[in-house]
Amino acid sequence: xxxxxxxxxxxxxxxxxxxxxxxxxxxxxxxxxxxxxxxxxxxxxxxxxxxxxxxxxxxxxxxxxxxxxxxxxxxxxxxxxxxxxxxxxxxxxxxxxxxxxxxxxxxxxxxxxxxxxxxxxxxxxxxxxxxxxxxxxxxxxxxxxxxxxxxxxxxxxxxxxxxxxxxxxxxxxxxxxxxxxxxxxxxxxxxxxxxxxxxxxxxxxxxxxxxxxxxxxxxxxxxxxxxxxxxxxxxxxxxxxxxxxxxxxxxxxxxxxxxxxxxxxxxxxxxxxxxxxxxxxxxxxxxxxxxxxxxxxxxxxxxxxxxxxxxxxxxxxxxxxxxxxxxxxxxxxxxxxxxxxxxxxxxxxxxxxxxxxxxxxxxxxxxxxxxxxxxxxxxxxxxxxxxxxxxxxxxxxxxxxxxxx
Numbered sequence: 001x002x003x004x005x006x007x008x009x010x011x012x013x014x015x016x017x018x019x020x021x022x023x024x025x026x027x028x029x030x031x032x033x034x035x036x037x038x039x040x041x042x043x044x045x046x047x048x049x050x051x052x053x054x055x056x057x058x059x060x061x062x063x064x065x066x067x068x069x070x071x072x073x074x075x076x077x078x079x080x081x082x083x084x085x086x087x088x089x090x091x092x093x094x095x096x097x098x099x100x101x102x103x104x105x106x107x108x109x110x111x112x113x114x115x116x117x118x119x120x121x122x123x124x125x126x127x128x129x130x131x132x133x134x135x136x137x138x139x140x141x142x143x144x145x146x147x148x149x150x151x152x153x154x155x156x157x158x159x160x161x162x163x164x165x166x167x168x169x170x171x172x173x174x175x176x177x178x179x180x181x182x183x184x185x186x187x188x189x190x191x192x193x194x195x196x197x198x199x200x201x202x203x204x205x206x207x208x209x210x211x212x213x214x215x216x217x218x219x220x221x222x223x224x225x226x227x228x229x230x231x232x233x234x235x236x237x238x239x240x241x242x243x244x245x246x247x248x249x250x251x252x253x254x255x256x257x258x259x260x261x262x263x264x265x266x267x268x269x270x271x272x273x274x275x276x277x278x279x280x281x282x283x284x285x286x287x288x289x290x291x292x293x294x295x296x297x298x299x300x301x302x303x304x305x306x307x308x309x310x311x312x313x314x315x316x317x318x319x320x321x322x323x324x325x326x327x328x329x330x331x332x333x334x335x336x337x338x339x340x341x342x343x344x345x346x347x348x349x350x351x352x353x354x355x356x357x358x359x360x361x362x363x364x365x366x367x368x369x370x371x372x373x374x375x376x377x378x379x380x381x382x383x384x385x386x387x388x389x390x391x392x393x394x395x396x397x398x399x400x401x402x403x404x405x
Contacts, residue, residue: 094120126347146276
């Protein structure tokens with residue numbers, strides 16, 4: 001049986017937890033950077049392969065749909081063999097796939113590669129988040145959770161910057177070659193990040209023990225999957241097709257799309273970090289519910305802004321609030337999950353939620369063909385924000401729990 005402790009594990013040194021947090025943040029940043037390149041280049045990819053927006057948006061759906069496979073495989077390895085080795089393998093794997101995406105000779109190959117990228121993307125979050133959250137001090141878990149999760153927004157911001165600087169001169173393919181950078185992060189993990197002390201004390205001694213621990217938490221898994229479905233509908237429903245919305249609805253060119261999307265991600269980074277901090281004071285669920293209900297009020301400004309300044313304000317505020325709720329997620333899921341399955345359960349539940357939410361992009365694109373992108377995205381946002389807030393109300397609260405007890 002797993003070795004459990006009756007007293008808290010002593011916290012790791014500051015340098016140790018900072019290295020783990022930085023590794024998790026960079027891994028998620030570069031993961032998101034690679035993912036959002038498709039969002040920015042969606043119409044250009046469609047023109048080269050002679051495909052519609054809806055058909056290219058299907059590549060985003062495939063990436064999302066294959067993420068549970070990566071979370072399942074790398075999550076199991078993380079609980080059985082430690083957090084560091086699976087994280088390094090995952091970083092190298094998705095870096096190679098991203099570079100190959102830029103070399104795809106046809107649309108079918110591109111779809112296959114984006115599916116494989118989904119496996120790598122799905123594996124990174126659960127392993128990186130468990131490693132970081134097990135090392136950071138419990139009293140700072142919320143604010144550092146916000147920092148960690150906003151690697152996703154930072155990756156979107158970097159993708160906007162890369163798109164702005166490189167796309168007009170080189171087209172979409174070279175942007176994916178930049179996606180090979182995460183392989184270098186594996187070296188940082190290898191030489192600077194120590195293994196999780198919580199995992200070393202609570203790890204399963206056999207695959208049988210680990211399987212029984214996972215199965216005994218099936219109710220928690222179902223809740224995480226359903227809750228994260230609603231949260232992924234909220235984030236992907238407001239982010240993935242936003243550059244396309246700006247092009248189709250507002251007629252924006254490359255520069256304006258990149259600038260406005262990047263500006264919205266500044267809001268996301270601030271919101272995620274601040275609501276993570278608020279969750280240390282108010283509790284995890286309350287912080288998420290406040291952010292989600294606030295986002296409902298901002299929808300008209302975000303989707304139907306009558307002027308350019310108000311469009312900027314709406315983009316900033318919607319992501320401030322949506323990613324504000326998301327900033328709490330790494331701490332919340334880590335605290336809900338028992339030590340012995342923390343590498344597997346949050347990540348796999350998260351990515352199953354992604355799978356359930358994955359049809360949102362092609363559905364929005366199809367809906368927009370019959371109405372407009374503004375109507376399609378506003379309608380989606382209103383429904384999913386309320387749904388996510390209700391799901392958060394039904395969750396448990398383990399704010400500040402000591403890991404390893």
